[in-house]
Amino acid sequence: MCAAMSLHVMLAEDDPDIRLVSRLALKRAGYRVTATANGRELLEKVTQDRPDVILLDYMMPELDGAETCAQLKADPATKDIPVVFLTAKSQGFQLEHGSRLGAVGYITKPYDALTLGAQLKEILERQP
Numbered sequence: 001m002c003a004a005m006s007l008h009v010m011l012a013e014d015d016p017d018i019r020l021v022s023r024l025a026l027k028r029a030g031y032r033v034t035a036t037a038n039g040r041e042l043l044e045k046v047t048q049d050r051p052d053v054i055l056l057d058y059m060m061p062e063l064d065g066a067e068t069c070a071q072l073k074a075d076p077a078t079k080d081i082p083v084v085f086l087t088a089k090s091q092g093f094q095l096e097h098g099s100r101l102g103a104v105g106y107i108t109k110p111y112d113a114l115t116l117g118a119q120l121k122e123i124l125e126r127q128p
Contacts, residue, residue: 007063008032010051010121012068013086014060021113022055023085029117039068047091053124055080058087066101085122086111086119 009031013019016037023035034049036042040063042054052073058065065085072078085106105123107116 001106005008007053007124008034008049008051009053009055010042010046010049012037012039012056012065013055013057014038015057018057018086018109022116025116025122029121031117031120038072039063039065042068044070046072046081050078053082053120054081054083056083056085056103057118058085061117069101069103082124082127085128093101096124 009026011019011022011026011033013022014037019035019037023033026033034045034051036045036059039056039109042056043063048055056065056068060068064086069083069085072081072083079102082104083102085103085104086109088109104127107119107123111119
C-alpha cells in the first residue's frame with residue numbers, strides 16, 4: 001500500500017483545469033483529496049473534514065494563498081496543519097517567503113502531474 005494512502009490533502013486552486021489535474025494526480029498517488037476553488041471555500045471546509053496537509057495556490061481571487069495561510073496559522077484548530085504552496089515561477093516565490101507565512105514548502109507551477117504526489121510526499125518527509 002502507498003504511504004500516501006492514509007493522508008488527506010485539501011487543495012485550494014482557482015483554475016478549474018489545474019484543480020482537476022491536481023486532484024486526479026494526487027488520487028492516483030494514493031491521497032484522499034478534497035478540492036476547493038478558493039481560500040474562502042477551503043477555510044469553510046477545513047474544520048469540517050480536517051486534512052493532514054493543505055495544498056494552497058498562492059495567487060487566487062477573493063482570498064489569496066498568503067491570507068488564507070495567515071488565517072489557518074492564526075486559528076488554534078488549524079495552525080498545526082502543514083501548508084504547501086503551489087506557485088508560478090514568474091511570481092518570484094522563494095522558500096523563505098513561504099516559511100515566513102508558515103508554509104512547510106512549495107511546488108512550482110507548471111509541475112508534472114505524474115510527480116505531484118511524490119513531490120508532496122518529499123516535502124512532508126522533510127518535516128520533523
